[in-house]
Amino acid sequence: MRKEIEIQGCVEIPESLTLDEFYDKFIAFIEAINWSFGGGMNEIIDGFYINPDGTKGTHVLDESEEK
Incomplete structure (x- = not known):
């Protein structure tokens, strides 16, 4: 059985911590207790998703567009 x-x-998180640094710390925590993580992460600054190129994307409350 899988749960x-x-x-x-x-x-x-602190402003100085990057998404990659957070991801590394998060995954290290998950793996240290023999769990696994499947999924993705998005960076949000001032309520806006940050695009891969560093520009602001849609607002987190804007349901009319995809992230």
Whole structure:
């Protein structure tokens, strides 16, 4: 039997921490307790998703567009 938990939320981090640094720390924590993580992460600054090129994307509350 396999049990999974879906996470829907945000983690507030220091401004100086990059998405990659957070990901590395998060995955290290998950792996240290022999769990696994499947999914993605999005960077949000001032309520806006940040595109891969560093530009602002849609607002987190804007349901009319995809991230």
